[in-house]
Each structure stands twice: as structure tokens, then as C-alpha cells.
Amino acid sequence: MSPQAVSDARQLAAEMSGGDSSVVTGPLKGYHHETYVLRLLDGTQIVKVREPRSEILWFDRRCFESEEKLLRALQGELTRIPEVLDVAGMGFQGFIEGRTLPARRWAGGRVPDAVLDQIVELFRQMARIGPSRLEDVPRRCRLEDRAADGDTDGFLERLIVFIEEQVYLKNFAQFGALFEELGVRPDSFTHLRKHVAGLKQRPFCLLHADLHRKNFVVDSQGELWTIDWELAMLGDPLYDLATHLYLMRYPKDQRHRMTEDWRRVVERINPDGAYGLETDLDSLLDFKRAQSVFTDVIRVSLSLSEGTGFNWLALPLAARRLQRILSAAAQPLGLTGVPSQPEIMTALVRRQRSLLSAADS
Structure with missing residues (x-):
């Protein structure tokens, strides 16, 4: 993925947020995935939206x-x-705050x-x-x-x-x-x-x-x-x-x-x-x-x-x-x-x- 490209995870997080970038945090630090944290529109749940990094080496x-x-x-x-939450027909991991x-x-x-x-x-x-x-x-x-x-x-x-x-x-x-x-x-x-x-x-x-x-x-x-x-x-x-x-x-x-x-x-x-x-x-x-x-x-x-x-x-x-x-x-x-x-x-x-x-x- 080129630095200019918009990843699927970033695009999905933007769509789920309804265009409100203030409820999206990321990408988070992590080796295996590009990860974003999204507070859903009802404000009660926080989920992780992520995808595997295409350029990494898997050692395990x-x-x-x-x-x-x-x-x-x-x-x-x-x-x-983590709980798996169903949102818009897809399963996302709940984000653990701490x-x-x-x-x-x-x-x-x-x-x-x-x-x-x-x-x-x-x-x-x-x-x-x-x-x-x-x-x-x-x-x-x-x-x-x-x-x-x-x-x-x-x-x-x-x-x-x-x-x-x-x-x-x-x-x-x-x-x-x-x-x-x-x-x-x-x-x-x-x-x-x-x-x-x-x-x-x-x-x-x-x-x-x-x-x-x-x-x-x-x-x-x-x-x-x-x-x-x-x-x-x-x-x-x-x-x-x-x-x-x-x-x-x-x-x-x-x-x-x-x-x-x-x-x-x-x-x-x-x-x-x-x-x-x-x-x-x-x-x-x-x-x-x-x-x-x-x-x-x-x-x-x-x-x-x-x-x-x-x-x-x-x-x-x-x-x-x-x-x-x-x-x-x-x-x-x-x-x-x-x-x-x-x-x-x-x-x-x-x-x-x-x-x-x-x-x-």
C-alpha cells in the first residue's frame, strides 16, 4: 500500500463515523494491523476497525x-x-479502554x-x-x-x-x-x-x-x-x-x-x-x-x-x-x-x- 493510498480500514472507519473524524482515532501503533478506534454514533460502544498490513513479514x-x-x-x-460486536452486518472487536x-x-x-x-x-x-x-x-x-x-x-x-x-x-x-x-x-x-x-x-x-x-x-x-x-x-x-x-x-x-x-x-x-x-x-x-x-x-x-x-x-x-x-x-x-x-x-x-x-x- 503506497503512503498516499487510503486503506480499506481507514475508509470503512470514515464511513461508519458518518464523516465525523472526531470519533475516529488512529492509526494506532501495531505491527500486524493498521487499526482505527471508532466510537459508534450512539456513543455507547467503541470498536476497532483494522486490516492486516500488506507490507509486513509474518514471523509467527x-x-x-x-x-x-x-x-x-x-x-x-x-x-x-474483547467482545465481538455486530455492526452493519460485520463483526468488530470491542475496544478495551485502559x-x-x-x-x-x-x-x-x-x-x-x-x-x-x-x-x-x-x-x-x-x-x-x-x-x-x-x-x-x-x-x-x-x-x-x-x-x-x-x-x-x-x-x-x-x-x-x-x-x-x-x-x-x-x-x-x-x-x-x-x-x-x-x-x-x-x-x-x-x-x-x-x-x-x-x-x-x-x-x-x-x-x-x-x-x-x-x-x-x-x-x-x-x-x-x-x-x-x-x-x-x-x-x-x-x-x-x-x-x-x-x-x-x-x-x-x-x-x-x-x-x-x-x-x-x-x-x-x-x-x-x-x-x-x-x-x-x-x-x-x-x-x-x-x-x-x-x-x-x-x-x-x-x-x-x-x-x-x-x-x-x-x-x-x-x-x-x-x-x-x-x-x-x-x-x-x-x-x-x-x-x-x-x-x-x-x-x-x-x-x-x-x-x-x-x-x-
């Missing part, structure tokens, strides 16, 4: 055909999730105990929702691409295949040389598979799969709402905990409390739901560290080229971030060494110069 495997259809199926099953959990609002990345308790309650509610409860919700993936209930190794293998094929190989022409300079090669996936193999079997349940601070909204009453269910899937419950811990960056004591509280509520729903936590949680966290390499190398590189030119001022910070990510994933990816920050800066600049040379030729 999507399971359900429609987030709105999933949310409809989950009404009454989960508390404090504040997301900022990364540094509380010292050391801590969250209030009341918030922590509500996140645990969310995990408890999701643990009750097995594959049979959502079998009527349309899926994106083919039946043969879905792991059998309890096949945690098969579930993780499909996530690895997605990263390998849809992130690494799909973008190899643009980023292959950069990955090579950073020490990440095709055999890194062989190392990763060996490193995470042998997970214990656990019954599948609903996973949000993206429970980070910006996907939690605290309203004026202190109630916690969970938004952005687009990456939700059915799979290994421990994977959802690992993803949450990796993204939240809790201080040590809150990480321990979340893990133990998660175990307690999940085992109460299904005694086998937390089976193998002592060994498998570390393996799944290592997978998340490895996954981050493939997504963040591309994202960081692209971020330096946003706008009118190369962002030289952001280069040192970008190199420092990538070195930290590579160091964390060195063992699961079998990296023989992690390049220094100057070496990473050189690799990022070399990619930019190769793009300029290709454009001039």
Missing part, C-alpha cells in the same frame, strides 16, 4: 482462520477478552501481585479449553499439519519448520549473507532440533502464544483484559508459559512465583498438564531464544533502513541488542562463537551497502 505461525471467530467461540469460556503493562513502570520489571494473580487465572481458564472445545472454529492449517493431541515434540517441530521455511529460507535472498556473517547457518536448525528433542507428552489446550505486556490491558477498575488473540493456537500448555516468561522478563522471584502458580492451577485442571516442567521448561525457553535470533536479526536490520536513510545513530544499540540475542541462543543453535559488537555493526552496514548497490545496478 497462525492457527485459527479468524481472530473474531475465535473470540466469539471463547465468550463465556474466558473472562475479560492501560497496557509498561515495561518499566514498576521497578525491575515487576508487576503488581493483583495483576500476577489475574494472569494465573487466565492460564487456569485456558487449561480447561482442550482441542474438542474449539473443533468448530475454522483453522488455517491443514489437518495433516497439526500435531496429535499430546504430541509435544510434533507440536514444537511444526514451529521449527515454520521458522526454517517461512522466516529463514523465505527471506534468505535478502538476509542470508547477514545470517552467515553472524554465524547462523542452515545446520543451526539441526542443532536446535537435537537440543529440544525428547519433550514429555502433555495434553493440548488453548494457547494465547503472545502474552507480553502490551497484550494486557488494565482498566479503571484494576481488571486485567487480554487482547490480540491472532497468534492463538492449540498445543503444549508449557509452551505458553515459556513464551510468557520469555516475553515478560520478570524479576527472578516473580518468575519463580508465576511458574509455581502456573503449575498449581494447571495440574488442578489436568494432572498431566504440567508433566515434565522441571526439564522441558528450559528446553522451551531455549527454543524461544533461538526463535528470537531469526526474527530479530531481520527486524533490527529493517529498522535501521526505515525512513529516508540508514539510521547510523541507532547502529551501536542495534548491534548490542543482536549480540545479546545471539549469546542467549548460542547453545541451542550450536554457534561456535558470537561476533563482537563492532563485527555485528560491520555486518549490518555491509547489508545496507549491498542493498544500495543492487538498487543502483
Whole structure:
């Protein structure tokens, strides 16, 4: 979509507002969608009007055909999730008014105990929702691409295949040389598979799969709402905990409390739901560290080229971030060494110069 083009989401929001731009806010910040918030003409409801951004790269495997259809199926099953409102024959997500959990609002990345308790309650509610409860919700993936209930190794293998094929190989022409300079090669996936193999079997349940601070909204009453269910899937419950811990960056004591509280509520729903936590949680966290390499190398590189030119001022910070990510994933990816920050800066600049040379030729 060109910068001058009027998106379908913007046009629809304008039509629904009756031409009153004062009731439309947006576009909101967000990676996957161009989103507008619209207060309906009766003044009682606020909805989100959005469409997927055509120019973005998808780094995560999507399971359900429609987030709105999933949310409809989950009404009454989960508390404090967006409602789907029917307006003019179409379904729109209700907008949750409140504040997301900022990364540094509380010292050391801590969250209030009341918030922590509500996140645990969310995990408890999701643990009750097995594959049979959502079998009527349309899926994106083919039946043969879905792991059998309890096949945690098969579930993780499909996530690895997605990263390998849809992130690494799909973008190899643009980023292959950069990955090579950073020490990440095709055999890194062989190392990763060996490193995470042998997970214990656990019954599948609903996973949000993206429970980070910006996907939690605290309203004026202190109630916690969970938004952005687009990456939700059915799979290994421990994977959802690992993803949450990796993204939240809790201080040590809150990480321990979340893990133990998660175990307690999940085992109460299904005694086998937390089976193998002592060994498998570390393996799944290592997978998340490895996954981050493939997504963040591309994202960081692209971020330096946003706008009118190369962002030289952001280069040192970008190199420092990538070195930290590579160091964390060195063992699961079998990296023989992690390049220094100057070496990473050189690799990022070399990619930019190769793009300029290709454009001039």
C-alpha cells in the first residue's frame, strides 16, 4: 500500500463515523494491523476497525482462520477478552479502554501481585479449553499439519519448520549473507532440533502464544483484559508459559512465583498438564531464544533502513541488542562463537551497502 493510498480500514472507519473524524482515532501503533478506534454514533460502544498490513513479514505461525471467530467461540469460556460486536452486518472487536503493562513502570520489571494473580487465572481458564472445545472454529492449517493431541515434540517441530521455511529460507535472498556473517547457518536448525528433542507428552489446550505486556490491558477498575488473540493456537500448555516468561522478563522471584502458580492451577485442571516442567521448561525457553535470533536479526536490520536513510545513530544499540540475542541462543543453535559488537555493526552496514548497490545496478 503506497503512503498516499487510503486503506480499506481507514475508509470503512470514515464511513461508519458518518464523516465525523472526531470519533475516529488512529492509526494506532501495531505491527500486524493498521487499526482505527471508532466510537459508534450512539456513543455507547467503541470498536476497532483494522486490516492486516500488506507490507509486513509474518514471523509467527497462525492457527485459527479468524481472530473474531475465535473470540466469539471463547465468550463465556474466558473472562475479560474483547467482545465481538455486530455492526452493519460485520463483526468488530470491542475496544478495551485502559492501560497496557509498561515495561518499566514498576521497578525491575515487576508487576503488581493483583495483576500476577489475574494472569494465573487466565492460564487456569485456558487449561480447561482442550482441542474438542474449539473443533468448530475454522483453522488455517491443514489437518495433516497439526500435531496429535499430546504430541509435544510434533507440536514444537511444526514451529521449527515454520521458522526454517517461512522466516529463514523465505527471506534468505535478502538476509542470508547477514545470517552467515553472524554465524547462523542452515545446520543451526539441526542443532536446535537435537537440543529440544525428547519433550514429555502433555495434553493440548488453548494457547494465547503472545502474552507480553502490551497484550494486557488494565482498566479503571484494576481488571486485567487480554487482547490480540491472532497468534492463538492449540498445543503444549508449557509452551505458553515459556513464551510468557520469555516475553515478560520478570524479576527472578516473580518468575519463580508465576511458574509455581502456573503449575498449581494447571495440574488442578489436568494432572498431566504440567508433566515434565522441571526439564522441558528450559528446553522451551531455549527454543524461544533461538526463535528470537531469526526474527530479530531481520527486524533490527529493517529498522535501521526505515525512513529516508540508514539510521547510523541507532547502529551501536542495534548491534548490542543482536549480540545479546545471539549469546542467549548460542547453545541451542550450536554457534561456535558470537561476533563482537563492532563485527555485528560491520555486518549490518555491509547489508545496507549491498542493498544500495543492487538498487543502483
